[in-house]
Amino acid sequence: MTRITIAKGDGIGPEIMDATLAVLKAAGAALEYDEIEVGEKVYLSGNTSGIAASSWDIIRRNKVFLKAPITTPQGGGYKSLNVTTRKFLGLYSNVRPCLSLSPYVATKHPQMDVVIIRENEEDLYAGIEHQQTDEVIQCLKLISRPGCEKIVRYAFEYARAFGRKKVTCFTKDNIMKQTDGLFHKVFDEIAVEYPEIENEHWIIDIGAAKLADTPEAFDVIVTLNLYGDVLSDVAAQIAGSVGMAGSANIGESCAMFEAIHGSAPRRAGQDVANPSGLLQGAIMMLQHLGQNAIAEKIQNAWLKTIEDGIHTYDIFKEGVSAQKVGTQAFAEA
Amino acid sequence: MTRITIAKGDGIGPEIMDATLAVLKAAGAALEYDEIEVGEKVYLSGNTSGIAASSWDIIRRNKVFLKAPITTPQGGGYKSLNVTTRKFLGLYSNVRPCLSLSPYVATKHPQMDVVIIRENEEDLYAGIEHQQTDEVIQCLKLISRPGCEKIVRYAFEYARAFGRKKVTCFTKDNIMKQTDGLFHKVFDEIAVEYPEIENEHWIIDIGAAKLADTPEAFDVIVTLNLYGDVLSDVAAQIAGSVGMAGSANIGESCAMFEAIHGSAPRRAGQDVANPSGLLQGAIMMLQHLGQNAIAEKIQNAWLKTIEDGIHTYDIFKEGVSAQKVGTQAFAEA
Ligand SMILES: CC(C)[C@H](C(=O)O)[C@@H](O)C(=O)O
Ligand SMILES: CC(C)[C@H](C(=O)O)[C@@H](O)C(=O)O
Numbered sequence: 001m002t003r004i005t006i007a008k009g010d011g012i013g014p015e016i017m018d019a020t021l022a023v024l025k026a027a028g029a030a031l032e033y034d035e036i037e038v039g040e041k042v043y044l045s046g047n048t049s050g051i052a053a054s055s056w057d058i059i060r061r062n063k064v065f066l067k068a069p070i071t072t073p074q075g076g077g078y079k080s081l082n083v084t085t086r087k088f089l090g091l092y093s094n095v096r097p098c099l100s101l102s103p104y105v106a107t108k109h110p111q112m113d114v115v116i117i118r119e120n121e122e123d124l125y126a127g128i129e130h131q132q133t134d135e136v137i138q139c140l141k142l143i144s145r146p147g148c149e150k151i152v153r154y155a156f157e158y159a160r161a162f163g164r165k166k167v168t169c170f171t172k173d174n175i176m177k178q179t180d181g182l183f184h185k186v187f188d189e190i191a192v193e194y195p196e197i198e199n200e201h202w203i204i205d206i207g208a209a210k211l212a213d214t215p216e217a218f219d220v221i222v223t224l225n226l227y228g229d230v231l232s233d234v235a236a237q238i239a240g241s242v243g244m245a246g247s248a249n250i251g252e253s254c255a256m257f258e259a260i261h262g263s264a265p266r267r268a269g270q271d272v273a274n275p276s277g278l279l280q281g282a283i284m285m286l287q288h289l290g291q292n293a294i295a296e297k298i299q300n301a302w303l304k305t306i307e308d309g310i311h312t313y314d315i316f317k318e319g320v321s322a323q324k325v326g327t328q329a330f331a332e333a
Numbered sequence: 334m335t336r337i338t339i340a341k342g343d344g345i346g347p348e349i350m351d352a353t354l355a356v357l358k359a360a361g362a363a364l365e366y367d368e369i370e371v372g373e374k375v376y377l378s379g380n381t382s383g384i385a386a387s388s389w390d391i392i393r394r395n396k397v398f399l400k401a402p403i404t405t406p407q408g409g410g411y412k413s414l415n416v417t418t419r420k421f422l423g424l425y426s427n428v429r430p431c432l433s434l435s436p437y438v439a440t441k442h443p444q445m446d447v448v449i450i451r452e453n454e455e456d457l458y459a460g461i462e463h464q465q466t467d468e469v470i471q472c473l474k475l476i477s478r479p480g481c482e483k484i485v486r487y488a489f490e491y492a493r494a495f496g497r498k499k500v501t502c503f504t505k506d507n508i509m510k511q512t513d514g515l516f517h518k519v520f521d522e523i524a525v526e527y528p529e530i531e532n533e534h535w536i537i538d539i540g541a542a543k544l545a546d547t548p549e550a551f552d553v554i555v556t557l558n559l560y561g562d563v564l565s566d567v568a569a570q571i572a573g574s575v576g577m578a579g580s581a582n583i584g585e586s587c588a589m590f591e592a593i594h595g596s597a598p599r600r601a602g603q604d605v606a607n608p609s610g611l612l613q614g615a616i617m618m619l620q621h622l623g624q625n626a627i628a629e630k631i632q633n634a635w636l637k638t639i640e641d642g643i644h645t646y647d648i649f650k651e652g653v654s655a656q657k658v659g660t661q662a663f664a665e666a
C-alpha cells in the first residue's frame with residue numbers, strides 16, 4: 001500500500017475525483033489516501049495561498065499528490081496554487097501527452113501523438129511584477145542554466161524511456177537571444193548525448209503554426225513554461241479535447257498529478273463532467289509509483305469505454321459516439 | 334502619384350517584390366518608389382542594424398514603406414530589423430487578417446475569418462535582457478497604459494470601420510496580474526465605448542486552443558505582442574498557409590506593410606515562392622493610402638486567380654488546384 005495525498009478541489013473537482021477514485025479502487029490500485037483541503041474555501045477563509053500550511057507537511061511526507069482542479073477567486077492578491085505547488089515542491093517538469101483517439105473521438109488530426117514537456121518553475125511564472133511608474137509595469141522573465149538543463153535532460157530521458165524518436169525544442173531566440181537563447185543552447189548541448197534520438201528546434205511562432213496544422217510532425221516537444229502552457233492546451237484540444245488530457249508534475253522528491261483543464265464551475269454538481277483528464281493523471285501516477293500493471297488495466301478499460309462510444313457531453317458527437325453518459329456512469333463503464 | 338519606400342530584402346524577397354510591383358503597375362496604382370537596401374547585405378557589411386542611417390530619412394519622408402522579408406544573420410549581436418523598424422517608426426499596431434479561401438485553398442477550417450491585431454512595440458520585444466549571474470538571465474516584459482490604450486482603441490475602431498461584430502482580448506492575467514491585468518483592464522474600459530461591438534476575454538492558453546480548434550468562433554482578436562506573434566502564425570497557417578497572409582504595421586505618422594512569412598532562403602531564386610503575402614500587404618497599403626478602387630481590383634484579380642486553381646507550390650493540392658505555377662506566372666495571372 002502506498003499512501004498518497006489527494007485534494008478534491010472546486011467546481012467539477014469533487015465529482016471527477018470521486019469517479020477517478022472509484023476506478024482506482026475497482027482496478028485494485030494499492031493506494032491509501034490522505035485528503036487535504038485546497039482552493040476556493042481555503043482562499044475565502046482568508047488564506048490567500050489556497051492551502052493550509054500544515055497540508056504541505058502531508059504532501060511532502062507522502063511525496064505523491066493527486067489534485068483535482070481548483071478555482072482561484074478573482075482579484076484580491078490571491079496566488080495561483082498550481083504555481084505555488086510547482087515551486088514549493090520543486091516540480092520542474094510538466095509532462096502532457098496529447099494523443100488522438102480517432103476514430104473514437106472526433107478530431108481533425110487523427111495521426112497525432114505528441115508529448116509536451118514543459119519547464120514548470122521559471123520564466124514569467126516567477127511572478128515578479130512591479131509597477132514602475134503610474135503608467136508602466138514590468139514583469140520579469142527568469143531563465144537559469146540549471147533550470148534549462150534539468151528540463152531538457154528530462155525530455156531526452158523521457159524519449160529514451162518511452163522509445164520516442166524525436167525531441168523538438170521551441171523558443172523565440174531570434175528575439176530573446178539571451179534567455180530563450182540559453183534554453184536553445186542547452187538543448188543543443190544535451191541533444192548530442194542522445195545520438196539515437198533526433199532533435200530539432202523551431203521558432204515558437206511558426207512552430208506553433210506547424211503544430212496546429214500538422215501535429216503528426218512532432219513527437220516529444222520541450223519548451224519554456226509559458227510556451228508550454230499555451231502549446232499543451234492547443235495540442236490537447238486539437239487531439240480531441242482539453243477535457244481528455246492529464247498532466248504529471250515531476251520533481252526530485254515529490255510529484256503531483258492532475259488534469260490539464262480547469263474547475264469549470266458552471267458544470268459543477270451536474271454529473272456531466274468528463275473525468276478522463278484526472279484519470280489520465282492518475283494513470284501517470286500509477287506508472288510513477290511502479291504500479292504498471294494496474295495503470296495498464298485502467299488505460300485499457302478507459303480506451304475500451306471511449307472506443308465503445310460511451311462518451312461524456314464534451315466529446316459526444318452524433319455519428320461518432322454511441323451513448324451520452326454522465327461522470328459516474330462513465331467511471332462505471 | 335504617391336511616393337513610397339520599398340525594400341526588396343533577402344531570400345525570396347526580390348522575387349515576390351518584383352511580382353508585387355508588376356501587379357501594382359498592371360492595376361494602375363498611382364505610386365512612385367524610392368528603393369532602399371535592408372537586411373543581410375547591410376548586416377554583413379558591418380552594420381548590425383541591417384539598415385543604413387540615411388534610409389530612415391527616406392522612410393520617414395515617404396511615410397509608407399513596403400518591405401519584403403529579410404534574413405538576420407545568426408549570432409553576433411545583430412538586431413531584428415523588423416522590431417527596430419516598428420519601434421523607430423512607432424508602428425504600434427500590427428494587423429493580420431487570416432481568412433479561409435475554401436474551397437479554393439485547402440484548409441480544415443473553411444469558415445474562418447479572423448483579424449489579429451497585435452500590439453507591436455512593448456512586451457518582451459522591448460529586448461531588455463540581462464545576465465544576472467553566471468547561471469541566471471532575465472528578460473523584461475514592459476507594458477504601459479498608453480500602449481494598451483492605443484492598441485485596444487485601434488482594434489475597436491478597426492472593428493467599427495470594417496463592420497466587424499466582436500473583439501476578443503487574449504491575456505494571461507491569471508498569472509501576470511499586473512502586466513496582462515492592465516491590458517485586460519484597459520480592454521474592459523474601452524469596450525464600453527463601443528456598445529454595438531461585442532467583447533470578450535479569453536485566457537491565452539485555452540483561448541489559443543479554441544482558436545486552433547474552432548477559429549470561426551472569433552472575429553477581431555486584440556492581444557499583446559508575443560501572443561499576437563504566435564497566434565497570428567497559427568491562425569494564418571490553419572486558414573490556408575502563412576505564405577498567404579499580409580500584415581500592416583500602423584503608427585501615428587508612418588506605416589509599413591509586409592508579408593507575415595520569412596525570407597525562406599532555401600526557396601530563393603527558383604521562381605517558386607508565393608507572392609500572395611506581400612501582395613496582401615500591398616493591398617492593405619493601397620487601402621491605407623485611400624486608393625480603394627485599385628486595392629479592390631487587385632484583390633478581385635488575386636481571388637480569381639486563386640479560385641481558378643492557379644496555385645504556387647505551397648498551396649498546390651491535387652484535386653483542389655488546377656495548375657502549379659511559379660512566382661512570375663502567378664503574378665501575370
Ligand atoms: C491555472 C494556471 C495557473 C495553469 C498554468 O498557467 O500553468 C494552467 O493553465 C495549467 O496549464 O496548468
Ligand atoms: C522576424 C520576427 C522578429 C518577427 C516577430 O517576432 O515579430 C516575425 O515573427 C513577425 O511575426 O513579424
